[in-house]
Amino acid sequence: MSALIDGLNLILWEYVLVYGLLLVGLYFTVRLRLIQFRHFTEMFRVLRNSSNEDKAGISPFQALTVSLASRVGTGNIAGVAVALYLGGAGAIFWMWMVALVGMATAYSESTLAQLYKVKNAEGMYRGGPAFYLARGLRAPWAGGVFSICLILSFGLVFNAVQANSIADAMEGAFGLPKLAVGLFVALLSGIVIFGGIRQIAHVAQLVVPFMAGAYLLTAIYVLLINWSEVPGVFGSIFASAFGWQEAAGGTTGGVMAALMNGVKRGLFSNEAGMGSAANIAAVATPQPHHPSSQGFVQALGVFIDTILICTATAIVILLSGALVPESGVTGAQLTQAALTEHLGSLGGQFIAVAIFFFAFTSIIGNYSYAENAMTFLRVGTGPGILILRTAVLLMVIWGAYETVATVFNAADASMGLMATINLVAIVLLSGTVAKLTKDYFAQRKAGDVPVFQAADYPELSGKIDQTIWTRE
Numbered sequence: 286m287s288a289l290i291d292g293l294n295l296i297l298w299e300y301v302l303v304y305g306l307l308l309v310g311l312y313f314t315v316r317l318r319l320i321q322f323r324h325f326t327e328m329f330r331v332l333r334n335s336s337n338e339d340k341a342g343i344s345p346f347q348a349l350t351v352s353l354a355s356r357v358g359t360g361n362i363a364g365v366a367v368a369l370y371l372g373g374a375g376a377i378f379w380m381w382m383v384a385l386v387g388m389a390t391a392y393s394e395s396t397l398a399q400l401y402k403v404k405n406a407e408g409m410y411r412g413g414p415a416f417y418l419a420r421g422l423r424a425p426w427a428g429g430v431f432s433i434c435l436i437l438s439f440g441l442v443f444n445a446v447q448a449n450s451i452a453d454a455m456e457g458a459f460g461l462p463k464l465a466v467g468l469f470v471a472l473l474s475g476i477v478i479f480g481g482i483r484q485i486a487h488v489a490q491l492v493v494p495f496m497a498g499a500y501l502l503t504a505i506y507v508l509l510i511n512w513s514e515v516p517g518v519f520g521s522i523f524a525s526a527f528g529w530q531e532a533a534g535g536t537t538g539g540v541m542a543a544l545m546n547g548v549k550r551g552l553f554s555n556e557a558g559m560g561s562a563a564n565i566a567a568v569a570t571p572q573p574h575h576p577s578s579q580g581f582v583q584a585l586g587v588f589i590d591t592i593l594i595c596t597a598t599a600i601v602i603l604l605s606g607a608l609v610p611e612s613g614v615t616g617a618q619l620t621q622a623a624l625t626e627h628l629g630s631l632g633g634q635f636i637a638v639a640i641f642f643f644a645f646t647s648i649i650g651n652y653s654y655a656e657n658a659m660t661f662l663r664v665g666t667g668p669g670i671l672i673l674r675t676a677v678l679l680m681v682i683w684g685a686y687e688t689v690a691t692v693f694n695a696a697d698a699s700m701g702l703m704a705t706i707n708l709v710a711i712v713l714l715s716g717t718v719a720k721l722t723k724d725y726f727a728q729r730k731a732g733d734v735p736v737f738q739a740a741d742y743p744e745l746s747g748k749i750d751q752t753i754w755t756r757e
Contacts, residue, residue: 317722348568348579355562357646372547375525379546388584414707445681457633468682478677492642578735648681
């Protein structure tokens with residue numbers, strides 16, 4: 286079984302997804318006419334008056350913070366360090382490139398998730414790739430496969446991995462027993478997730494801005510006290526990226542080590558094209574009332590995750606001198622060592638606390654995706670949802686105490702399959718994305734607030750819930 290899983294991961298992650306995600310991102314960047322660059326300010330415009338929620342959905346700002354809760358996890362601390370260790374400073378440049386094209390992908394999948402969303406038995410919005418697979422492409426079987434993969438990877442195993450990161454960090458920094466940490470995290474997570482997606486959204490809108498802001502402010506402080514070295518750091522990023530100097534620490538050396546490691550870690554961190562964040566994008570009540578507006582919100586999430594937070598980690602490490610390939614120190618330990626160089630023992634403790642918040646919010650964010658998938662499988666209420674919530678909490682306790690490497694490989698394969706299905710779907714539905722985008726900006730150009738009118742899309746008749754798109 287291990288050999289089979291490893292083989293599947295090799296095919297999916299070394300060939301299909303690394304190139305597929307990049308090519309799809311480039312495809313949407315070209316087809317939507319550089320939307321993430323030409324209309325970057327629109328991402329902030331749609332958030333300006335988006336603090337209100339209604340009885341059926343959460344606010345766009347809450348949807349952004351929940352998606353960031355899932356995106357901004359230990360990968361932003363440990364994953365960036367691994368990319369630097371294996372690919373050198375140039376890996377960060379390729380993480381930027383992945384994020385910039387990924388913004389167009391994130392826009393597209395979240396726009397589709399909004400368009401094809403439904404209301405569940407409780408009158409709440411639910412949607413995501415499973416729904417546009419079933420309704421947009423008439424392939425409910427693919428939606429079922431996607432949902433099962435999403436629950437297994439994001440709902441269960443990745444939450445065990447996040448709990449494992451918290452337990453390791455708390456034990457290393459404060460000497461706390463792993464099992465006790467796992468029980469505490471499970472209790473805290475249970476308080477949130479048993480309140481459902483609306484409760485998760487309320488917690489995320491408070492915690493995520495705080496944790497991201499504190500982390501970025503710390504990085505800015507490090508940058509300021511090392512200001513004279515900053516130009517050299519950015520110079521090394523560009524030089525290593527293009528092979529102008531050997532990629533520092535690259536096990537295979539040169540530009541390919543930088544490119545492959547930067548691409549992989551960037552894709553894993555920002556999740557653009559994975560089909561994960563689109564699940565929470567569908568739960569939002571968009572403002573303006575048009576599917577494209579939530580697409581812009583989630584594109585901004587990719588920018589914040591990679592261009593801001595991952596870069597913050599990279600700058601802290603590169604300015605510290607802690608990146609020494611011969612030492613074997615990598616992952617979260619490398620980031621802790623780097624910040625200790627800048628802030629003393631307080632730096633290591635700060636990283637431990639950051640890991641706690643980043644990983645905890647990932648747990649509740651990941652769970653919200655799984656709840657959406659349960660709705661698609663028609664087990665999103667009653668005993669089904671109770672079983673899911675209980676399983677999530679048990680995985681958190683187990684993950685905090687046990688090594689999860691083997692199961693993590695299985696989750697990687699599951700996520701790889703779900704991402705592959707999602708990429709095929711959004712490319713097949715790209716004509717709809719292009720039409721929605723053209724419609725949105727035509728209304729903006731006319732001086733109107735964009736509003737989706739189902740009558741303008743006769744090809745969608747019977748595929749979307751028109752009652753959702755009729756303003757009362």
